[in-house]
Amino acid sequence: MAFYSRIPIRLRWLSRNFSLGLLLIGLTSCGGTTPAVPRQIVLKQSWEIESGDRVAGQLVTGSLGDISVRLEGIRLRAPFSGQVELASKGFHCIYFSTPEVPAYLFRYCGVRQPQLGPVQAGEAIGRSGNIHFATLRRQPDGAWAIVEPSDRVLERSLNQPSSGFRF
Amino acid sequence: MVSTHQSGGGVALATAKPFIAGGLVLAIGLMAIDGQGIRRWLSSARPQTAPGCEKIVQSNAQLSREQLAKLLVVPERDPKENVRKIVAEPYCSLPQLQVRSGVVSEREAYPMAWDPTVQLVILYENDEYAGYRFRFQ
Numbered sequence: 344m345a346f347y348s349r350i351p352i353r354l355r356w357l358s359r360n361f362s363l364g365l366l367l368i369g370l371t372s373c374g375g376t377t378p379a380v381p382r383q384i385v386l387k388q389s390w391e392i393e394s395g396d397r398v399a400g401q402l403v404t405g406s407l408g409d410i411s412v413r414l415e416g417i418r419l420r421a422p423f424s425g426q427v428e429l430a431s432k433g434f435h436c437i438y439f440s441t442p443e444v445p446a447y448l449f450r451y452c453g454v455r456q457p458q459l460g461p462v463q464a465g466e467a468i469g470r471s472g473n474i475h476f477a478t479l480r481r482q483p484d485g486a487w488a489i490v491e492p493s494d495r496v497l498e499r500s501l502n503q504p505s506s507g508f509r510f
Numbered sequence: 511m512v513s514t515h516q517s518g519g520g521v522a523l524a525t526a527k528p529f530i531a532g533g534l535v536l537a538i539g540l541m542a543i544d545g546q547g548i549r550r551w552l553s554s555a556r557p558q559t560a561p562g563c564e565k566i567v568q569s570n571a572q573l574s575r576e577q578l579a580k581l582l583v584v585p586e587r588d589p590k591e592n593v594r595k596i597v598a599e600p601y602c603s604l605p606q607l608q609v610r611s612g613v614v615s616e617r618e619a620y621p622m623a624w625d626p627t628v629q630l631v632i633l634y635e636n637d638e639y640a641g642y643r644f645r646f647q
Contacts, residue, residue, distance in 0.1 A: 441643075442631055442643040442644060442645035442646075443562065443604070443617070443631065443643075443645070444607065444609060444615070444617075444633065444643075445617075445631055445632065445633040445640065445641040445642050445643035446586065446633050446640040446641030446642075446643075447609050447633075478609060478610065480609075480610065480640070481586065481640075481641055482586070483585050483586045483587055490610050491610060491611040491612075492609070492610065492611060493608040493609060493610060493611045493612075493613075495607065495608050495609070496609055
């Protein structure tokens with residue numbers, strides 16, 4: 344206490360304001376990152392072993408319906424302008440949806456550091472060593488079904504867009 | 511010779527100056543009186559091309575609230591002609607896309623009558639209605 348009283352008043356004022364500033368920075372930075380609510384969907388297909396399960400203590404990273412691709416020196420990219428959401432199930436899975444392709448949802452698993460929220464076509468949406476890609480089509484009852492994908496959307500997810508990005 | 515040409519250009523510029531100044535004053539005046547109107551006029555004069563459109567089908571096509579309400583109750587997998595009876599011809603078609611193996615997806619866009627910056631994109635596969643999404647420009 345005696346030591347504290349010996350500190351000049353101006354220095355005390357500065358230290359108090361510095362602490363307050365740090366607290367404010369902390370609070371505002373927390374306010375900027377809203378917690379992402381994972382998207383939950385009803386999938387038509389249901390299998391005994393699915394992505395995210397464990398077998399003999401080992402993690403299942405892909406499942407039936409996934410196309411697995413090893414990414415070498417590239418980042419996963421948004422195939423169109425759209426929205427990235429965390430998936431509620433699976434091994435580091437995200438869903439990508441876009442107004443450009445109604446009735447479809449694209450699932451990528453094995454994605455690290457995903458870029459959640461609205462993204463532009465060609466923007467990096469995550470890193471991965473191996474991605475597991477699935478194409479889901481909306482059913483009349485509102486559920487989703489995994490369908491056999493063409494290579495077009497996957498190709499767009501792996502290529503850096505050129506200036507004349509085609510649809 | 512050169513000096514004569516320069517002086518001629520200088521005379522022309524001096525003559526044009528009042529007109530340029532007058533034009534500027536008129537433009538500023540008009541903007542001050544009705545800036546919104548000018549913006550509206552400029553946007554209507556410019557053809558509204560939606561990004562991503564491959565071919566303009568019906569440049570006047572717009573979707574009313576009534577048409578939209580009817581479309582929203584059409585079940586997926588209904589024939590394309592059922593949807594077309596409600597929404598008529600689209601403003602434009604987007605490039606064909608293959609999302610599923612062996613199936614071509616056709617996409618058509620309709621601007622909303624009350625807000626043309628919002629478009630409804632409809633997707634068909636095998637002449638069946640697959641679904642819609644709203645696109646905001």
